[in-house]
Amino acid sequence: MSTVAIYDSTYESVTDVIEAGFRDFGVSLEGKTVVIKPNIIGPFQVHRAITTHPAVVSAVVKAVEARAPARIIVGDNPGVRGYGSNKLCAQKSGIHDVCAEHYVNLSEEGVSAQTRSRFANRVTVSRSFLEADYYISLPKFKTHMLTIITGAIKNSFGMLVGGQKAAIHRAATTCESFSEALVDVFQIRTPDLVVMDAITGMEGKGPSSDELRDIGKILVSDNATEIDAVMAAMMGLPPSHVPLVRIAHERGLGEMNLGKIETIGPVRPIENFKLPSKLMRGPFGHISWRLLTKLMMSRPVPIRDKCTQCGACEEHCPVGAMKLNPYPEVNAEKCISCFCCMELCTHNALDVTNKVKRYRGRFKY
Ligand code: SF4
Ligand code: SF4
Numbered sequence: 001m002s003t004v005a006i007y008d009s010t011y012e013s014v015t016d017v018i019e020a021g022f023r024d025f026g027v028s029l030e031g032k033t034v035v036i037k038p039n040i041i042g043p044f045q046v047h048r049a050i051t052t053h054p055a056v057v058s059a060v061v062k063a064v065e066a067r068a069p070a071r072i073i074v075g076d077n078p079g080v081r082g083y084g085s086n087k088l089c090a091q092k093s094g095i096h097d098v099c100a101e102h103y104v105n106l107s108e109e110g111v112s113a114q115t116r117s118r119f120a121n122r123v124t125v126s127r128s129f130l131e132a133d134y135y136i137s138l139p140k141f142k143t144h145m146l147t148i149i150t151g152a153i154k155n156s157f158g159m160l161v162g163g164q165k166a167a168i169h170r171a172a173t174t175c176e177s178f179s180e181a182l183v184d185v186f187q188i189r190t191p192d193l194v195v196m197d198a199i200t201g202m203e204g205k206g207p208s209s210d211e212l213r214d215i216g217k218i219l220v221s222d223n224a225t226e227i228d229a230v231m232a233a234m235m236g237l238p239p240s241h242v243p244l245v246r247i248a249h250e251r252g253l254g255e256m257n258l259g260k261i262e263t264i265g266p267v268r269p270i271e272n273f274k275l276p277s278k279l280m281r282g283p284f285g286h287i288s289w290r291l292l293t294k295l296m297m298s299r300p301v302p303i304r305d306k307c308t309q310c311g312a313c314e315e316h317c318p319v320g321a322m323k324l325n326p327y328p329e330v331n332a333e334k335c336i337s338c339f340c341c342m343e344l345c346t347h348n349a350l351d352v353t354n355k356v357k358r359y360r361g362r363f364k365y
Helices: 014-024 054-065 084-092 127-131 152-159 164-171 175-186 224-234 243-250 285-295 312-316 340-344 355-360
Strands: 003-008 033-038 071-074 110-114 122-126 134-138 140-144 148-150 193-202 212-221 262-264 299-302 322-324 328-330 350-353
Touching (some): 003 014, 003 224, 014 193, 033 127, 054 071, 054 134, 054 193, 110 127, 122 127, 134 152, 148 224, 152 175, 152 243, 164 175, 175 243, 193 224, 299 328, 312 322
Parallel strands (some): 033 071, 134 193, 140 193
Antiparallel strands (some): 003 212, 140 148, 193 212
């Protein structure tokens, strides 16, 4: 049976907290090759709290080192293109500094892997995930405009190398279908342990917004589905309303009923936690969110006084819907509302608008 542990923590005390977590879970790594995957979605600095905090990565590395592994590999495949950008993203996030001797550019070691996905028969995965004896996932506690949450299951999307993430976005354009595709990828190699950075979390329009929230927790689990279910509950959402969690549960990958999940520490909803939309509250919130996001055609819109016209949004749009002229403009017919552009804008210069706001003239669009 799996367990989800919820520990009080700060970034100063996190080394002791994670060591205690490793003891609670009886983690034994002698002679093993261990891969550690933080969430490094792009070249974001640590104060933005978009990427896993380097103190958490450092604490996990220390706890692993103390257990005499054969080899430690730390790395991720950020959303940005280009092999050189992999190390740059790790450096910007402060993660490279705390684990330089273990850091590996995972984008240079892709191997083909079979999936059971209707969106892609085969994908290219970093070899380390397939060959490691033990895989530790380090997601952030965050919301997501498309998939509602960004947690442990979604962190595994970073096993994929390079631009194929864009191809999957093009093939799976709704919350439901993209969540299914994420679970397909997650199943290629599920993590043995998840350590979630919920010390500073993100609410509102995640996964790259500036709406941060002091939560003061580290979550540890040997089951990614169950840690995501607990995270959803802490956000004030029934786990079954989150397609990622529901689909993983339906495939037998973990419980989503809180009454059946063994926990260490209480699961308390965070007061007034901001979800990507107020529409998600209430018993039919998940249905109205999915319907309304479709009907209202939520689209990104630039905030001109923040935009530096760097072009990253145009470069990373999987369907070519974003063009600089000289500020970003979105072709509403082409846009699939994947929010990759928002995710990778390092200046937080994209907001989201919908039909109602556009008609009210709140945004120039
Ligand atoms: S919106 Fe962001 S990513 Fe796009 S051009 Fe402006 S600053 Fe760059
Ligand atoms: S404009 Fe942004 S939200 Fe729309 S398809 Fe492109 S990346 Fe996705």
